[in-house]
Amino acid sequence: MPNSAPLLPASLTIDNITSNVHAINSTCTSPRLKFLLERLVTHLHDFTRETRLSTSEWTSAIQFLTAVGQICSPVRQEFILLSDILGLSLLVDSIDHPKPAASTEGTVLGPFHTHDAPTYAANGATISHDEDGEPMLVACTVRDTRGNPIPGVKVDVWETDSKGFYDVQHADRAGPDGRAVVASDEHGEFHFKAIVPVPYPIPNDGPVGQLLEKLGRHPYRPSHFHFMFEKAGFDPLITALYVRGSPYERSDAVFGVKESLIVDLGLWGCGGVERYGVGRETKLMKYDFVLVGRRRSGVEASEGGGGAGGHEGEGEAEGIMVVDGMLVPDVD
């Protein structure tokens, strides 16, 4: 043999192919990748056997995945969309970011986050310039699970315009709008001027939209506002707030709604004129976010200064160990 690959049997069959793919992959030196591939191949093959997948269905799947890949661009991620509508994104986030009861839950990132949002160091910025939008003040706090305010948290926020489109969905996009990077102040507070988000269909002119149609599903998301929190020493939080009573609140195409993230939009009234300089008809989105100190096990690291390297000290669940920062089964 020209190399040390494990030898396959003389013939591969429906019954022996799976174990032999495992055997060929067994030379992989990364225990985590080997484990992932072994489980992936097992599920993929079991699915194929259980469904007696036909060649024409396989061909359709190849064509579908190719179309999903080919429509991706710097401003469109159709594979994330596919993951979203299959409930996979929600599941991965739930697994990877378990939250102690007192902390804010995460939800799907979605495909519309960008890295070119303007940064506003001070509170009070106007982040949406859509004149047709209904004015809304977002005024929130960020605290740790003990209730202490966290200053200096980087807060990435983004929302649709009044027609239900993100800036990147406009072919003539001149620059970012409806998005910003703000920061919590010394009291753990941040506020900015935006517009009331509206329900919208996820991009449904591509292969994922075609799949939804074949499944008899609508492509809509209820009204929501995206938030992403980042600060050394804390578990990053990707989440969103949902407007109570929005259509599609109970049939979100990407399974992102969580009860704890649904908010009532209030009116600030006269107080807003004085404190935030907004009109009395301005809607208010208010929320107290709670971040978790950086330890996967849910036990917070000391939040003074040394928390950033917390991954090294990750707790280990039963039957699982950490190698190179990855969870692997400890049977290997």
Add this chain to the structure above:
Amino acid sequence: MPNSAPLLPASLTIDNITSNVHAINSTCTSPRLKFLLERLVTHLHDFTRETRLSTSEWTSAIQFLTAVGQICSPVRQEFILLSDILGLSLLVDSIDHPKPAASTEGTVLGPFHTHDAPTYAANGATISHDEDGEPMLVACTVRDTRGNPIPGVKVDVWETDSKGFYDVQHADRAGPDGRAVVASDEHGEFHFKAIVPVPYPIPNDGPVGQLLEKLGRHPYRPSHFHFMFEKAGFDPLITALYVRGSPYERSDAVFGVKESLIVDLGLWGCGGVERYGVGRETKLMKYDFVLVGRRRSGVEASEGGGGAGGHEGEGEAEGIMVVDGMLVPDVD
């Protein structure tokens, strides 16, 4: 609610997401698609829970699949390659084309079949024009499972050049070479002049090649020659013949080798000069192919004239029924 979608619970969690994705997909009117999606989502979610897939691993997977899609072109199908190296292509073919013991086994199509091969109506054509290739005569028969010759079978054939590349892999490809469409004659025979195939790496300059490298796997296929048979009334056969003793015979990167498809290359000697007009040093690839009459159950339809519509009369395996030409479980 703006439509009749099933209602989701107020919060989706690790434990209830799967059944709720099924519920949302339950409005699908195609029982087969509904069944496929249900099994797919179940396996995808089980995989994710079992491996406790992290967000960064999910991101890597999204990036990998996107790269696989984006490198696809009219002459490169990286998703087929991915399916091949995971043993999926072999498995689907084995499931979809069960062969009675007496018939020829199928194997992977691979990514190099094209639709522009020249057609040669008469036997004896030269299909490879690579002067560095070692001359080889391919002389075969096609019969049904009762041993009767089958005339007029369309036989698509393709192979590498002497360097291990298919014509489509050359950036300066002027037209097809090393490929042809021939036909069996009134005796069920076909023969043509080619070259001895050589081992070669599957295209490994893309994401699938990178995955193989991470897995510690080589990208090579043993020497082989592709055949695809088509005639109304018979199950189409996609297969290949493998040259015995070729390197990688027992570690084929795409799991395509089957014992019944491995052949010894003989020398035709003097007989070849008279019968086929080839030199006595010309290698001979000889094989008797056996096609199955068109009934999935393996019971051949009458092979006179009425076999072409055979899909309507497909046999039904236990627990499985046929709806719109698709196999679905009869529990639905």
